[in-house]
Amino acid sequence: xxxxxxxxxxxxxxxxxxxxxxxxxxxxNGERFVVDSFVGWPADMVxxxxxxxxxxxxxxxxxxxxxxxxxxxxxxGLLKEGSDKDVEAVRELLKHLLRLVGVSSNGRTDASNVxxxxxxxxxxxxxxxxxxxxxxxxIVDSLMIVSEPxxxxxxxxxxxxxxxxxxxxxxxxxxxxxxxxxxxxxQRTLTVAGDSLDAQLLKLIEERYPQANVTVFMxxxxxxxxxxxxxxxxRVLVTAPVKGVPTELDITNEMRAACETLxxxxxxxxxxxxxxxxxxxxxxxxxxxxxxxxxxxxxNLSETLENALxxxxxxxxxxxxxxxFVGSDGGLALALDAPDSDWEKLTA
Amino acid sequence: MDxxxxxxxxxxxxxxxxxxxxxxxxxxxPARRFAHLFLRRAPLVIIPLMLASFAFLSxxxxxxxxxxxxxxxxxxxxxxxxxxxxMLMTDTLEPVSASAFPxxxxxxxxxxxxxxxxxxxxxxxxxxxxEITLDIEKRLGALLRQNGFEVITTRDNDxxxxxxxRARLANGSHSDIFVxxxxxxxxxxxxxxxxxxxxxxxxxxxxxxxxxxxxxxxxYALADLRxxxxxxxxxxxxxxxxxxASAVQLQLFSGLRGVDPGLENWxxxxxxxxxxxxxxxxxxxxxxxxxxxxxxxxMLRSGTYRQQIAQALFHGxxxxxxxxxxxxxxxT
Numbered sequence: 001x002x003x004x005x006x007x008x009x010x011x012x013x014x015x016x017x018x019x020x021x022x023x024x025x026x027x028x029n030g031e032r033f034v035v036d037s038f039v040g041w042p043a044d045m046v047x048x049x050x051x052x053x054x055x056x057x058x059x060x061x062x063x064x065x066x067x068x069x070x071x072x073x074x075x076x077g078l079l080k081e082g083s084d085k086d087v088e089a090v091r092e093l094l095k096h097l098l099r100l101v102g103v104s105s106n107g108r109t110d111a112s113n114v115x116x117x118x119x120x121x122x123x124x125x126x127x128x129x130x131x132x133x134x135x136x137x138x139i140v141d142s143l144m145i146v147s148e149p150x151x152x153x154x155x156x157x158x159x160x161x162x163x164x165x166x167x168x169x170x171x172x173x174x175x176x177x178x179x180x181x182x183x184x185x186x187q188r189t190l191t192v193a194g195d196s197l198d199a200q201l202l203k204l205i206e207e208r209y210p211q212a213n214v215t216v217f218m219x220x221x222x223x224x225x226x227x228x229x230x231x232x233x234x235r236v237l238v239t240a241p242v243k244g245v246p247t248e249l250d251i252t253n254e255m256r257a258a259c260e261t262l263x264x265x266x267x268x269x270x271x272x273x274x275x276x277x278x279x280x281x282x283x284x285x286x287x288x289x290x291x292x293x294x295x296x297x298x299x300n301l302s303e304t305l306e307n308a309l310x311x312x313x314x315x316x317x318x319x320x321x322x323x324x325f326v327g328s329d330g331g332l333a334l335a336l337d338a339p340d341s342d343w344e345k346l347t348a
Numbered sequence: 349m350d351x352x353x354x355x356x357x358x359x360x361x362x363x364x365x366x367x368x369x370x371x372x373x374x375x376x377x378p379a380r381r382f383a384h385l386f387l388r389r390a391p392l393v394i395i396p397l398m399l400a401s402f403a404f405l406s407x408x409x410x411x412x413x414x415x416x417x418x419x420x421x422x423x424x425x426x427x428x429x430x431x432x433x434x435m436l437m438t439d440t441l442e443p444v445s446a447s448a449f450p451x452x453x454x455x456x457x458x459x460x461x462x463x464x465x466x467x468x469x470x471x472x473x474x475x476x477x478x479e480i481t482l483d484i485e486k487r488l489g490a491l492l493r494q495n496g497f498e499v500i501t502t503r504d505n506d507x508x509x510x511x512x513x514r515a516r517l518a519n520g521s522h523s524d525i526f527v528x529x530x531x532x533x534x535x536x537x538x539x540x541x542x543x544x545x546x547x548x549x550x551x552x553x554x555x556x557x558x559x560x561x562x563x564x565x566x567x568y569a570l571a572d573l574r575x576x577x578x579x580x581x582x583x584x585x586x587x588x589x590x591x592x593a594s595a596v597q598l599q600l601f602s603g604l605r606g607v608d609p610g611l612e613n614w615x616x617x618x619x620x621x622x623x624x625x626x627x628x629x630x631x632x633x634x635x636x637x638x639x640x641x642x643x644x645x646x647m648l649r650s651g652t653y654r655q656q657i658a659q660a661l662f663h664g665x666x667x668x669x670x671x672x673x674x675x676x677x678x679x680t
Binding site: 003054129131133143145146150154159160172179180181183184185188189190192193196200260261264265266269334337338342345346 | 352355356357359360361363364365367368370494602603605606607609634656663666667670671
């Protein structure tokens with residue numbers, strides 16, 4: 001019989017969206033956090049002395065990148081095999097996210113009481129599922145890894161006759177939900193996504209303003225504020241140093257051109273996947289297309305995709321106004337719905 | 349919705365348990381089960397078909413010694429029947445669709461084009477085709493192995509292997525498909541694209557020239573080549589090769605255009621490359637890039653880009669394998 005004074009360990013369920021650009025966590029204790037998916041180790045002894053830390057994560061890592069050996073573990077949607085640093089980076093990122101929601105070795109909730117559902121880019125699940133699982137070994141008590149679009153669909157209850165288009169940083173994942181766990185034939189992954197858009201935008205700006213000193217980090221920030229396709233909602237004016245002098249640059253055309261590189265492959269893949277849906281369900285899927293991920297916030301993108309759908313009878317594309325926690329909330333819903341008997345089998 | 353959610357959860361958990369147990373991807377396993385089932389039940393299909401064809405051929409006066417070739421052979425046993433003339437099938441009988449005998453893709457031969465004293469195409473900046481194809485072959489091999497495929501390679505270092513020897517190695521390995529990796533070089537340096545070939549006749553003089561270049565080290569006499577071509581152009585495996593080529597080309601283009609918006613889709617084509625002629629399994633030759641385009645040559649120097657090519661090829665092979673599995677699920 002249990003002693004009344006004995007405190008029972010509290011099981012914490014968490015959903016984690018391990019993204020290529022940002023990672024988010026939603027926990028059953030109500031906590032939610034998002035961090036940049038960057039992990040950095042001081043590059044040398046001097047950096048270590050200045051930073052006074054063994055490892056920096058998220059925004060801190062980006063801010064101090066010049067002193068760090070900086071890693072983005074799931075760059076291009078894949079965990080690079082054989083790269084110990086990238087594996088270590090995934091582990092540090094997960095531990096950091098868990099600490100943010102109150103998991104600690106000396107608190108009421110330690111890692112041995114955590115059940116986690118981790119959503120990862122679909123491409124990494126397809127190609128290195130085993131490696132990914134091994135990399136996360138021992139961090140939590142029980143672990144379930146699912147593809148990110150599936151976690152999104154689950155969280156939104158969009159499980160039947162729905163298409164999720166998750167435009168992340170490293171990959172754009174497509175997933176048609178047919179009321180079953182999505183298989184290879186229901187999913188597609190493109191590497192044209194936020195990062196390729198950043199690279200394209202940087203290149204176009206450098207071509208137009210060769211004297212300007214612009215980095216990919218600046219470009220990413222501008223993209224997040226001003227991205228659009230089609231008609232420009234307003235001129236995109238940004239400030240960057242030109243020969244050391246802060247100068248205003250008009251990058252409206254470059255922004256449009258870079259963002260529109262997403263459109264043809266996205267349309268092509270969307271229509272291809274639609275054509276593979278059973279004919280009687282195609283109309284329902286066409287009217288239930290959900291844009292998630294940061295790319296879903298590109299202005300006019302959902303309208304542009306709807307225009308493309310007109311050639312096959314029209315459809316409805318909805319974008320998530322706040323895509324940050326959609327994946328992690330979906331993961332949390334999965335974690336809470338899974339029965340204890342299943343969690344016992346999924347020991348990490 | 350609750351019922352759907354419960355079912356999805358069960359499947360998600362099962363998928364994770366498979367990973368914990370180290371089982372290969374689910375999409376591959378039913379195929380193996382079906383392959384065993386097929387081998388057990390194949391006689392039930394083949395014997396009546398053979399009897400029917402015997403009766404039919406007897407009535408048309410075709411010598412009976414050649415009749416077995418009229419039956420579309422099960423791909424699982426194709427390596428032992430190489431000497432039969434598949435021409436009979438199209439001449440005398442309604443062709444039997446290869447999809448009636450679904451393939452279980454388990455073992456893949458990867459062929460890195462050129463090697464040793466034969467560098468293949470080269471860029472102005474001196475990047476050679478043989479180095480790129482070998483690197484992509486290694487990367488693709490790793491991806492396939494991680495996903496439960498067996499991989500045979502025709503070369504794993506920088507040495508010249510005659511094309512005939514490559515085909516012999518592939519045929520001796522009893523593999524299910526053959527994928528030859530090459531890099532293009534064309535007279536128009538501004539253009540670059542990807543294309544995938546399967547075996548077939550072509551009237552295009554450019555393709556004939558390309559095939560002649562790639563066939564230089566074949567070791568086959570012209571007469572041998574003619575005989576081989578006559579024998580295989582109507583082979584049932586050509587349909588399978590075409591499907592494999594289509595799956596690979598789709599993934600190559602869609603996978604690479606994201607990083608290279610200027611990339612052109614040159615499509616799926618037919619050409620008489622010797623490695624495609626002499627191999628006895630569905631076979632394709634993928635031209636994964638273009639060294640004559642300096643910008644692309646520069647990209648091909650990057651390991652990241654070569655990894656993307658390997659991934660695109662892998663997705664194509666996987667899609668082909670999965671598509672082959674699809675009709676089998678109904679039967680299991």
